[in-house]
Amino acid sequence: MKYESQGVAKLYFIAAIGLFVGQILFGVIMGVQYISGDFLFPEIPFNVARMVHTNLLIVWLLFGFMGSAYYLVPEESERELFSPFLAKLMFWVFLVAGALTILGYLLVPYATLAEITMNDLLPTMGREFLEQPTITKIGIVIVALSFLFNIGMTILTGRKTVITLVLLTGLAGLAVFFLFSFYNPDNLILDKYFWWFVVHLWVEGVWELIMASLLAYVLIKVTGVDREVIEKWLYIIIAMALISGLVGTGHHFFWIGTPDYWQWLGSIFSALEPIPFFMMTLFAFNVVNKRRRDHPNKAAVLWALGTAVMAFLGAGVWGFLHTLAPVNYYTHGTQITAAHGHMAFYGAYVMVVLTMISYSMPIMRGHKASNERAQVFEMWSFWLMTVSMVFITLFLTGAGILQVYLQRYSEAPLGFMVTQDKLAIFYIMREVAGLVFLAGLIVYILSFFVKGKEVEVI
Amino acid sequence: MRETFTKGMARNIYYGGGVFFFLVLIGLTVDTVVSLPKTDNSENLTEQVAAGKRLWERNDCIGCHTLLGEGAYFAPELGNVYTRFGESTEAIKGFIKSRPKNGIPNRRSMPQFNFTDEELEALAQFLKYSDGIKTARDWPPNIQG
Known part of the structure; x- marks a missing residue:
């Protein structure tokens, strides 16, 4: 390791692998539900298992991307990370927010979760892959912006390489397109159309850059x-x-x-x-x-x-x-x-x-x-x-x-x-x-x- | 890759192509949004339908069903359920209301959501509205969804 601050990546990777295990366990549960429809019903209905499965995937991949960036950027930029403290702080914020959200899915009915988190103020829940309570979504934005700031400052004040600039573009795109998750019009077509601005432009757009x-x-x-x-x-x-x-x-x-x-x-x-x-x-x-x-x-x-x-x-x-x-x-x-x-x-x-x-x-x-x-x-x-x-x-x-x-x-x-x-x-x-x-x-x-x-x- | 194709050229294709096609996407998006009223059944998008959509979301129906083909593949398509249930909101409401609390042995079953009559009506109206959206080639291919 050339730069000490690259070490923060380890935290992110350990969390990523842990959540990966959770994702697969719920995948296996859903696999059983496809064979025997009443498995774990009504305690863990299929939609809850699926939310946990897909949301854990997204969260652990985000941990993986962030960890990767924290590892790669100091070395490419030839300087220590702008703020290792911020990186560690955001790690815990993201982990706690993610864990609470998953527990929320599992412990209370989804409608109750929507009520507790005051979804009515700004309804964003209940759409595929974007099931997170609005407050979690706001948390994701805060974590993403802090992360971008940290990575961006490191990249822009250090040696700039094509790899770091492309990575930064991809990560910035990830944060920007996520903002469409807050747009949830009553018109079903509009809702669906702009929902893809998160989902498609992530996985078939900016994530490919990353x-x-x-x-x-x-x-x-x-x-x-x-x-x-x-x-x-x-x-x-x-x-x-x-x-x-x-x-x-x-x-x-x-x-x-x-x-x-x-x-x-x-x-x-x-x-x-x-x-x-x-x-x-x-x-x-x-x-x-x-x-x-x-x-x-x-x-x-x-x-x-x-x-x-x-x-x-x-x-x-x-x-x-x-x-x-x-x-x-x-x-x-x-x-x-x-x-x-x-x-x-x-x-x-x-x-x-x-x-x-x-x-x-x-x-x-x-x-x-x-x-x-x-x-x-x-x-x-x-x-x-x-x-x-x-x-x-x-x-x-x-x-x-x-x-x-x-x-x-x-x-x-x-x-x-x-x-x-x-x-x-x-x-x-x-x-x-x-x-x-x-x-x-x-x-x-x-x-x-x-x-x-x-x-x-x- | 050969030397005649330089890194600078590759970079220009990336920036030029990226910006150009992003602008194309924005242009098409504007055109799509402007032309939506022709197909989106917005004349029937009432307060009740909007309330139905909120209920649909609050109970994560998309976690099992598809709606216009999007969602999970565990339970039937609902973009045409109004047609499939004989254009009867009563039939839709009856189905939702009758789900057993503890499921059906060995079978998939929809949970019992204990909706009020008002909620049931809103949900049924939302599904009716969704069925009224004019999809290309009248998708889904047949009544089974």
Whole structure:
């Protein structure tokens, strides 16, 4: 560790992994509910489990992004963090706010939570992924602004690199677009339209900037390839991400009462969205092949390559699968969407955060890389989680295709619940794959505690 | 990448492309918002419907159902439930009211929300309003949602 203040990242990463475990446990619960509908009912209804599952994902990824920024920025900027104290303070604020929100979901009925937190003053709750009480949303804005201030001051008063500037743009975009979560008009179409300004412009816009810059940083570190080469790749990847992804928002505007031209625009531009992800794959393999050194942290290299491949498959291929309007007409809002969502989030954002953790955590613990045994554990966890996620995606895709056929495509369409009963085998297999994922996650956590002959101390 | 394609060129594509397409998105957004009254059923967007939407949100209905295809995939699409229930708000209200408190063994079941009559009416009116939104190609593909 070149700068002492990089160490604050450790707190963020530990919290991220802890919340990740919670996310997966609730995923497994929902998997059971898909098989046996009354599981944990009425104590934990499906919608509550789902809120916990998705909100924990978002929160732990945000912890991961913030931790990554706190680790990377001092080193890139060649100075200590502007305020390590503020970083630690905001960590606790965010953790407590996040924990209270999750407990609120679990301990009281959602309507009661809305009442306690005075949702009526500024109603923002009850929309997918934005279920947090308004007061939590305000907390998120405060944490995000303090974080941006801290990171921004460090970047702007230090050495500016392409990586830090792209990261800063992505993080600023994240904060700005979140503000749309406070806009909740009565008009359902308007509500839906601008809801996507948070959701789409995050995951198919500014988050890609964050992801690409984190990946570029780790690749520079583990391959020693010339910064000029990597920066050129970085620019062209994020250029394609924005060129395709901004108007690509239109693939969400096919069936919500918005004008017909979105069918064309959304189809064409979102068909281009796989390109930046494919370039990321080319980029990662290219620079690893041209590496100037063999970094002892082989696990981090594996995660970096895995991120590029899985992001392309999950976001790129599975996204394209159902993004053209004539296809989406049948697949919109089915298990196909769920399949895509799972692999895209895992491949792009979960894996890039785990890549950063894999690279930086050993250094923060005083080694250039983990000992070999620990790395073997970590690589096993990589394969267990990644392969099981591929199967989760395939089983959900199978379920989705059958659902589309039975409920929407065949001559005599069946009702929703009748169709669901016929998908049972896919849901059972998905749950088995989900349990393997959980096993992989346990191996991942064990990898931090495995002892062995340590790699050179730095 | 070859030397003829420089980092400066890549940077310019990023800034130029990013700004240009962001402006395109804003332009399209303005056009969309302006043309919404043609499809958005706003003539039926009453106070009661708005109250129904708040109830819909306060009970996180989107956590199980889809509405115009967006939401969770655990329970039926509700953007056309008014049509599916024979254009009857009474049928919708009856269904919501009749959910057993402790669920149905082994089956998925909607929770019992203990709504007042006034609340039930607002919710049903909100679903009726949603059904009245003119979606492209009259999505969903059929009455089953």
